Amino acid sequence: MKNKILLTVLIFFLIFCFAIFLKSLNTSSIYVPEKSEKRELPEFVATELFSNKEITSNEIFKDSDFYILNIWASWCAPCREEHPQLMELSSNLSVKIIGLNYKDNPKKAKKFLKELGNPFSTTIIDKTGIIAIEFGGYGIPETFIINKDKKIIKTFIGNLTEDALKEINSIIK
């Protein structure tokens, strides 16, 4: 009798382990950060790419209902792919697009914008990558939607797809 109970417990335990392993096989082990909704915009001082002057976050994020902050670099291939989407968004006057040039060579960054067009009203330099982390970014390209209350309301990781563009347009309309 005792052996039968032990055997049943063992079988259930093995089935339980098998179910866990089976579930793990179909689950991605790559973690994507769970961004808390409506995070506060970080305060920072950065250098503007073209004027080389220092600018504060309060000066950048003012006079608009929505802001789009895009983390990009001239060495990043997906940034080149998503550039037409940013150019399209720049035609919308209700939104201000800010570029965060991530660990890049300023000369190459300027050349990149000259070649593909400049969708950014302000482009700031992030030589160390600290500003990107203050925003909660962990790779490039990455795009943040910020509302007029200076809250980050949406994050798009990776290059902007057509679906992402539709979602952004529905938020900022």
Next chain:
Amino acid sequence: MKILKFLFILFFIFNINNVALAKSNDQLELKISKNLRCLICQGQSIYDSQSDFAVSMKLLINKKINEGLNEKEIYDLLIEKYGEWIVYDTNLNKNTFILWGLPVLLFLIGGAIILKKLVFRKV
């Protein structure tokens, strides 16, 4: 001469304080970076990883320590940005209660079994 001596002692004490503070800040930075997970090289700590993200994170930790934030404030700041997953040593909350509670529960069950066996053996 007395003033010179006094100034020298003052300078010496001031420098010792600075060195001690820098040392404690370095130790705190090391401790925090060992308890943070790299989001690029997942499975490695920020301390071990050499990814761009980890390098920037180390700079950020250093900056925040110099701004006067303590260990808990730095963890809270990063948890708000990246979620609980970024820290190895997680806080007790509704998502982690099994992680923290199960070992205690197993310990209690094990202890009860051992105790029961010992009591029965004596009887």
